[in-house]
Structures are given as C-alpha cells and as structure tokens.
Amino acid sequence: MKSYLPFVLAFAALLCTFSCTPKPFQEGADLIFKNGQIYTVDPDRRSVQAMALIQGRIVALGSDSSLNAFITEGTEVIDLGGKLVLPGFFDSHAHPVSATKQLYEANLYNLHGITEIQAALKAFRADHPEAKLIKGRGWSNADFPKRGPDKKDIDAVIDDIPVSLSDEGGHAKWVNSKTLELAGIDEMTIDPAGGVVERYEASREPSGALREDAAGLVADLFPYYGFEELKKGLLAYQEMALAFGMTAAHDAYLDVGIDEVPAYRSLEKENLLKMRFRAGLYVDPDQDMEQIQALIDERDADEGQLFRINSAKIFIDGVVEGSTGYLNESYDHLPDSKGKLLWDVERLNRVSAQLDQENFQIHVHAIGDGATRVMLDALEYVQSQNGIRDSRHAITHLQLVSPKDILRFHDLGVVALPQPYWFKKDSYYYNIQVPYLGLERADHEYPMASFFNAGVKVASSSDYPVTIPCNPLIAIELGMTRQEIGTRASSDVLWPEERVSLAEMIESFTINGAYADFLEAETGSLEVGKSADFILLDRNLFQIPVTEIHQVQVLATYFQGKPVFKSVRNAF
Numbered sequence: 215m216k217s218y219l220p221f222v223l224a225f226a227a228l229l230c231t232f233s234c235t236p237k238p239f240q241e242g243a244d245l246i247f248k249n250g251q252i253y254t255v256d257p258d259r260r261s262v263q264a265m266a267l268i269q270g271r272i273v274a275l276g277s278d279s280s281l282n283a284f285i286t287e288g289t290e291v292i293d294l295g296g297k298l299v300l301p302g303f304f305d306s307h308a309h310p311v312s313a314t315k316q317l318y319e320a321n322l323y324n325l326h327g328i329t330e331i332q333a334a335l336k337a338f339r340a341d342h343p344e345a346k347l348i349k350g351r352g353w354s355n356a357d358f359p360k361r362g363p364d365k366k367d368i369d370a371v372i373d374d375i376p377v378s379l380s381d382e383g384g385h386a387k388w389v390n391s392k393t394l395e396l397a398g399i400d401e402m403t404i405d406p407a408g409g410v411v412e413r414y415e416a417s418r419e420p421s422g423a424l425r426e427d428a429a430g431l432v433a434d435l436f437p438y439y440g441f442e443e444l445k446k447g448l449l450a451y452q453e454m455a456l457a458f459g460m461t462a463a464h465d466a467y468l469d470v471g472i473d474e475v476p477a478y479r480s481l482e483k484e485n486l487l488k489m490r491f492r493a494g495l496y497v498d499p500d501q502d503m504e505q506i507q508a509l510i511d512e513r514d515a516d517e518g519q520l521f522r523i524n525s526a527k528i529f530i531d532g533v534v535e536g537s538t539g540y541l542n543e544s545y546d547h548l549p550d551s552k553g554k555l556l557w558d559v560e561r562l563n564r565v566s567a568q569l570d571q572e573n574f575q576i577h578v579h580a581i582g583d584g585a586t587r588v589m590l591d592a593l594e595y596v597q598s599q600n601g602i603r604d605s606r607h608a609i610t611h612l613q614l615v616s617p618k619d620i621l622r623f624h625d626l627g628v629v630a631l632p633q634p635y636w637f638k639k640d641s642y643y644y645n646i647q648v649p650y651l652g653l654e655r656a657d658h659e660y661p662m663a664s665f666f667n668a669g670v671k672v673a674s675s676s677d678y679p680v681t682i683p684c685n686p687l688i689a690i691e692l693g694m695t696r697q698e699i700g701t702r703a704s705s706d707v708l709w710p711e712e713r714v715s716l717a718e719m720i721e722s723f724t725i726n727g728a729y730a731d732f733l734e735a736e737t738g739s740l741e742v743g744k745s746a747d748f749i750l751l752d753r754n755l756f757q758i759p760v761t762e763i764h765q766v767q768v769l770a771t772y773f774q775g776k777p778v779f780k781s782v783r784n785a786f
C-alpha cells in the first residue's frame with residue numbers, strides 16, 4: 215500500500231483539478247478486482263493480484279491485502295477467481311467500417327471451389343429476390359492462381375443483373391459478363407495505370423477479374439453504403455471486437471466525402487462507442503498536394519475522444535497474389551515483372567513530407583520488399599526536410615522485407631504493423647507464394663523477431679475483414695508457432711527464426727498498439743492513472759501449451775472500468 219500512496223494522492227489531486235464531479239479517494243474505490251493474475255504490461259512487466267478503480271481509472275495495483283484500504287461501504291469488490299487479466303487488445307490495422315459489407319453482401323469467406331461459391335450466390339439471390347445488383351466478398355486468390363476467377367462461372371448462376379465479388383484481401387473484383395457489358399469493358403479497354411483487367415490467354419477478352427485500380431471501372435455500378443448502413447456495420451464490428459477482447463482498433467482506410475467518418479462521429483455523439491478508434495484517411499496516388507487540405511479539414515472538423523483521425527493511408531503497392539506487390543527482384547512466374555509501384559517516387563516524397571508537416575501519421579500498405587524500401591526512402595526524405603520528431607509513421611503487412619531495411623525502421627522511428635494471423639504455410643503459401651516468389655523468398659516471409667531484435671516497435675493487427683475471425687488469441691499463438699493450427703511437423707513452420715515469445719506477442723497487441731496511435735499515456739497497459747481497459751481470460755496463457763492459446767476464451771471485456779462484454783460462461 216505504502217508504495218502506491220503518492221500515486222494515489224497525486225491522482226486524487228488530478229481528479230479534483232480536472233473532473234467536474236470529483237470524488238476524493240478517501241471515499242474508497244468504486245471497484246476492486248482481487249484474487250487475479252493481473253499481467254500489467256507495465257515497463258517492468260509486473261504481475262499483481264489486485265487493482266482498484268475510481269471513475270474508470272486505475273488508482274492502485276498490488277496484492278489483495280495492500281488494497282484493503284480502498285474498500286469502503288460503496289466499493290464493489292469482484293473476486294477474479296485466480297484468472298488472468300490482460301490490458302485490452304489493440305488491432306493496429308483493420309477495416310471496421312467494412313463490417314457493413316459483411317451485413318449486406320454475399321459471404322464467400324472460407325468457401326472453396328466453384329460449386330460452393332455458385333451455391334452461395336444462388337442462395338443469396340433467393341434471399342434477396344428484389345436485388346438489382348449483387349455484391350459479395352471473401353473468395354480466395356489461392357483457389358484461382360494466375361488469371362484469377364472466370365466471369366462465366368458467375369454467369370452460369372446469375373447473368374441478368376450485375377455481380378461484383380471482392381477477394382478476401384480487397385485487391386481484386388470478380389465480375390460477371392453483365393457487369394463488364396454495363397461498364398463497357400471489352401477487348402478495347404486499356405488497363406488503368408494502377409490496375410489490371412485480366413484477360414483470357416492469347417486474347418484481349420476480359421476474363422472476369424479486375425485487379426487494384428481496374429476495379430474502379432465498375433465502381434459506378436455498385437454504389438457504396440450510406441450513413442445508417444455504415445453505423446449498423448460499425449456497431450456489428452464493435453460487438454464482435456469486444457467479444458474478442460479488443461478495446462481499440464485502428465481503421466486504416468476511410469474516404470473523405472462519404473458517410474464513413476460522419477458515421478463514426480455520430481456513434482460517438484450518441485454515446486454508442488464502447489472502445490477507442492483511431493483512423494486514417496486515404497491518400498490518392500493520382501492526385502498531388504491539392505488533396506491534402508481536404509484531409510486536414512476532415513480530420514479537424516471534429517476532435518472526438520473515442521474516435522479520432524490521426525493518420526493518412528498510402529498504398530505503395532498491391533499484393534503478391536495479383537503479381538502487383540512491388541519486389542526488389544522479379545517474380546519467379548513473371549521474369550519481366552517486379553510488380554507495381556502505385557506512386558511516382560517524387561510525388562510520394564513531396565506528399566509524404568507535407569502530410570508529416572501537417573502532423574499526420576503516415577500509415578502505409580507495403581507488401582513487397584521493393585515497396586517497403588521505397589517508403590523508407592520517402593520517410594528518410596521526410597526527415598531530411600522536416601527534421602527528426604516523434605512522428606510514428608507505420609508500415610503494415612511487410613510480407614517481404616530486405617534484412618538491410620529492418621534497422622531503418624528503428625532509425626527512422628517507423629512502427630512495424632504485421633498480421634501474425636498470416637504466419638503459416640497455408641494454401642496461399644503453396645499455391646501462390648512458392649510459385650510466384652520462389653522457395654527462397656516464400657520461406658522468408660513476414661519477419662517479426664527481427665523487428666523486435668532491432669528495437670523496432672511492433673504492433674500486431676488483423677487487417678479485418680481480410681482476416682476472419684480477427685481473434686487476437688489466434689494471432690498470439692501463430693506469432694509464437696508460425697504454423698497452421700493443428701499442424702505439428704517442423705517442416706510446417708514458416709521461418710522458425712522469426713518466432714517470438716508470448717510476452718512479445720502480448721506487448722504487440724497492447725502497449726505497442728497504444729504507442730502506434732499515441733495512446734500509451736491513456737491505455738495499453740494497466741498502470742496507475744490509466745483508463746481501466748482490460749480483459750479477463752478463462753485460462754492463463756503463461757501456463758498452458760502454446761498450441762492451446764487459440765482456444766482460450768475471453769470471459770469479460772472492461773472499457774473505462776465498465777463491463778462492455780461478458781461471455782455466457784462468465785461467472786463474475
């Protein structure tokens with residue numbers, strides 16, 4: 215108790231200064247959680263038994279007996295039954311707003327083969343007989359290597375209205391002949407600068423897959439969602455995220471001028487947000503400096519507490535499955551191609567420097583080692599122009615990274631945002647990465663330990679809805695094993711040297727996520743003065759076999775000291 219008293223006094227004083235209805239700590243804590251194993255993720259990585267809260271903030275941590283002084287008549291005491299408590303999880307790169315699509319589109323996730331997909335489309339149409347168009351998502355590129363899927367396979371079940379189906383990564387659309395016809399895409403169509411219209415072999419006839427910017431050719435046929443639909447989608451996302459133990463997420467890609475940002479802001483005003491969101495606005499490689507003022511205006515229009523725009527999203531390349539990820543050396547299956555860099559380098563430097571100047575965190579999609587290098591060069595340029603400051607720019611995905619570039623993340627203060635869910639030898643590895651990249655590169659995908667070893671801040675993420683389910687406990691296991699759940703052979707491990715520890719995985723989903731969004735003074739660890747954002751798990755991750763971590767259940771999620779999710783199995 216003694217050692218915490220100065221903090222408590224200081225905090226009580228702070229409350230009296232800043233809070234409109236101060237509650238002196240002498241009245242005791244509102245809530246005490248005791249008899250737990252509270253892994254605080256503080257700088258010493260301490261574990262404690264008990265935690266006391268006043269008005270949603272942590273005022274003391276310690277042993278059960280040390281917190282007795284905080285118990286008064288009005289204090290609720292919750293016995294944790296020896297269970298593990300962690301800070302709430304952060305998902306540092308996700309697309310919560312895309313949950314709207316999950317609500318309104320044909321769901322093709324985890325379906326394989328034409329027959330299953332056709333059956334799903336037929337069923338969706340039967341459920342939506344009035345539909346004038348059909349959108350869907352979730353097909354896997356691993357099932358359609360090279361040219362991608364065929365328009366005729368959709369035509370066979372729906373040929374009278376337009377159909378557009380996104381792949382699970384959101385980098386390609388599979389459309390039917392009706393869509394191509396209405397959009398006027400044919401033999402004469404020229405591929406747009408940042409995209410590919412796939413065509414039949416030895417022919418110019420479009421075969422049905424539109425990659426990257428080529429998807430824009432059909433955008434007018436498939437209008438985007440409105441305000442109410444987006445709000446519903448966000449609430450559905452939040453419910454799912456809280457059940458997975460998340461108390462914060464970074465929505466990496468919102469567009470200016472549509473209802474996405476207003477939907478978030480409206481939910482915050484209605485007090486419907488029960489977790490923190492930080493977000494990034496899309497930066498268009500086809501525009502120059504003239505687009506930046508609109509990003510600033512959108513960011514500064516309203517500074518919320520729970521939802522706030524802090525970053526600008528740059529796509530520097532595409533993806534390996536589309537042969538559009540930008541590589542240092544050519545693709546194995548396309549010896550003349552290194553993929554696609556989506557930005558002109560001089561423009562990238564210029565726009566990045568201005569975004570940095572305007573206090574945007576630059577949040578970058580980079581898949582290929584070439585793309586990451588170009589972006590690090592750009593951030594080096596930014597630093598040479600604007601000086602060294604705590605800017606916390608971030609690069610996500612990081613499928614291939616040249617070992618030479620790892621230390622540059624540290625030197626430039628760039629945060630690495632990997633998706634450990636993808637650290638495995640799955641059908642993507644066998645059907646796409648090995649044939650497209652060659653074994654040597656396929657076996658050196660997705661570094662993680664190297665980043666930690668170089669002192670880089672690493673924050674984990676799911677890229678939801680690219681990853682479904684986006685359950686951080688699955689990613690924690692995969693970050694430690696780097697192999698598909700259920701496989702045991704050592705040959706199934708993807709780049710064994712890059713496995714990391716449980717403590718590092720937890721750090722990457724908690725305090726480092728907070729760091730990536732400049733939130734580490736407020737949340738991300740359980741320390742005196744911070745918001746009480748935490749989760750209770752049914753098993754202690756430190757005491758079970760690694761291969762069982764994905765089965766662990768979140769019993770409860772607390773945000774700002776209030777329960778925002780309780781599992782049906784939760785006895786507390």
Ligand SMILES: [Zn+2]
Nearest residue numbers: 307308466677
């Ligand atoms: Zn993403």
